[in-house]
Amino acid sequence: MRRAIALARQGLGFVEPNPAVGAVLVDARRNLLGEGWHERFGGPHAEVNALADFKNRNSDAKARSELAATATLFVTLEPCCHTGKTPPCTDAVLASGVRRVVVALGDPSLHVSGGGIAQLKRAGIDVSVGLLEAEVRQLNAPFLKLAQTGLPYVHVKWAMTLDGNIATRTGSSQWISNEKSRAVVHELRGRMDAIIVGAGTARADDPSLTARSPGPRTATRVVVDSQAALSVESQLVKTVADAPVLVATLESAPEDRIAILQTVGVDVVRLPALASGNRLPESARPDLRALLIELGRRGMTNVLVEGGSDLLGSLFDLDLKEGQQLVDEAHIFVAPKFAGGAKAVSPVGGIGLEHIPQLSQIDPLQIEVLDGDVYIHGPVVNRDPAGL
Ligand code: AOF
Ligand code: ZN
Secondary structure: OHHHHHHHHOOOOOOOOOOOOEEEEEOOOOOEEEEEEOOOOOOOOHHHHHHHHHHHHOOOHHHHHHHHHOOEEEEEEOOOOOOOOOOOHHHHHHHHOOOEEEEEEOOOOOOOOOHHHHHHHHOOOEEEEOOOHHHHHHHOHHHHHHHHHOOOEEEEEEEEEOOOOOEOOOOOOOOOOOHHHHHHHHHHHOOOOEEEEEHHHHHHHOOOOOOOOOOOOOOEEEEEOOOOOOOOOOHHHHOOOOOOEEEEEEOOOOHHHHHHHHHOOOEEEEEOEOOOOOOOOOOOOEOHHHHHHHHHHOOOOEEEEEEOHHHHHHHHHHHHHHOOOOOOEEEEEEEOOOOOOOOOEOOOOOOOOOOHHHOOEEOOOEEEEEOOEEEEEEEEEOOOOOOO
């Protein structure tokens, strides 16, 4: 199963919104008979690729069926029992003559959810479920979140000084982190479906938010922009042919601004304002949950919120208020420098929390040193919203 997980990992970035899945076929002595993984969205599934590899290695049909009868198929996800872009894997498994299947994790998708395992068992296959399930859950956390909640898996990222500032008091921020840290960010961008920034950041930094080294995916650049004020002269708009730009604005945004953006090829989505009585200082802000629902509806699996401070503050505030987690993973780059200044900008604005027991945290924590910058990352776990 460890081998199957390692194979599955190679599909990350290429398969979404599908899960990353690996499969390994072994004989009774655990010798390898065939292996494969789901390599790209729309392509054959892991089991089908592993069985094809088995066939390639054993051209004689009779020898193959003898081997299959005592073989075990290890697969990281419950084999599907539906016809999607490809035929059901359960049929391929049954046709292969394999009699024993070990599954790490059930597929929660509506079109499977236990049906694949049930079908195999009905056909007399010995099926066991749960081996290394936690590892597979972690590997497929974005797929699972989207399948179970309709929301994309949300990464947050910022670079800050040792004294916790993302810009100096004059707003200067290029660059806090070093070249190596920034290369990691570009890698991250290359496996995202969306990169989200606030209108203030789009105006102040005029970023292009493209991945320097093209990765497996091209992220849509999303600007949360209540007045649809994004300039047509911005780098984002100028590069719209390289990667899509989506402006997430308010239903009340000026029609002429929306029309101008649409004319130059920007996609615009109108969102309700956060309900009044919310914890935010200003009420006229697009509802970020509504934005995430819309991105999930578009099949976006991983999104990266890059700031600024107001947007990240709204997101973390919502996390606590709703009790349901919106922030899933954090990527923080700490440069060994000091900016100082009461007016310097901290990474997460908003209202913030009152009591220490309420604080969300990264767990498990990963730390890497990148040419002197410290890269802190990992899943964000919410604490009890009720606090104390
Ligand atoms: C498997 N093995 O390797 C994967 C599975 O449109 P399709 O045909 O590609 O089907 C996609 C669905 O199949 C996806 O939503 C998930 O439920 C399942 N993925 N299943 O047996 C695989 N990738
Ligand atoms: Zn399948």
